Amino acid sequence: MDNPIWGQAALAYFHFLSILVLTSALIGEKLLYKRTMDRADVKRLQRLDIFYFVFAMTAAASGIGRIIYFGKGWDFYIQNPIFWAKMVTYILVAAVSIPPTIHFIQLGKQPGNTVNVPEADFRRISRMIQVEHILLGLMPLWAVLMARGMGR
Numbered sequence: 268m269d270n271p272i273w274g275q276a277a278l279a280y281f282h283f284l285s286i287l288v289l290t291s292a293l294i295g296e297k298l299l300y301k302r303t304m305d306r307a308d309v310k311r312l313q314r315l316d317i318f319y320f321v322f323a324m325t326a327a328a329s330g331i332g333r334i335i336y337f338g339k340g341w342d343f344y345i346q347n348p349i350f351w352a353k354m355v356t357y358i359l360v361a362a363v364s365i366p367p368t369i370h371f372i373q374l375g376k377q378p379g380n381t382v383n384v385p386e387a388d389f390r391r392i393s394r395m396i397q398v399e400h401i402l403l404g405l406m407p408l409w410a411v412l413m414a415r416g417m418g419r
């Protein structure tokens with residue numbers, strides 16, 4: 268168990284697992300979100316959004332862990348513009364995910380068993396979820412380039 272490969276592999280595994288779960292949660296949101304929903308669907312949407320948030324945090328934590336404990340050292344990453352492109356993309360994903368989260372919380376406050384989303388809100392929030400997908404899809408590209416020393 269003293270072999271550092273175990274720790275390295277565990278962090279890499281949690282990094283990938285987090286990415287899988289957060290992407291699945293986002294796909295779930297995209298499929299569940301409709302102009303007319305019942306209360307149970309809104310609750311599911313809110314739960315998926317919490318999953319999304321928690322696993323975005325564990326993706327960041329395991330990524331930071333990889334830098335600190337088992338990566339190639341801070342210098343390898345800090346001097347690499349592709350690493351910063353990945354970090355900026357992550358921050359953009361986080362920023363774009365705020366309005367949908369607020370929207371889902373507000374939907375939960377609507378009275379009655381049927382929840383209606385105004386057309387303009389539906390288009391805006393659906394577009395934001397799409398943008399999150401596109402930005403998330405960019406991150407593995409930055410990652411594979413960065414891991415192989417591109418940009419140095």
Ligand code: HEM
Nearest residue numbers: 286326327330331333334338357403406407410411413414
């Ligand atoms: C703050 C958030 C994140 C940090 C600090 C971070 C950091 C890291 C680090 C240090 C590595 C190891 C690179 C190496 O072996 O030299 C890595 C690998 C990787 N990351 Fe992240 N990451 C973050 C979020 C994400 C997200 C959200 C995704 C995907 C959507 C992602 C996708 C990947 C992939 C695919 C690899 C493996 C690259 C390879 O070995 O070819 N990362 N990340």
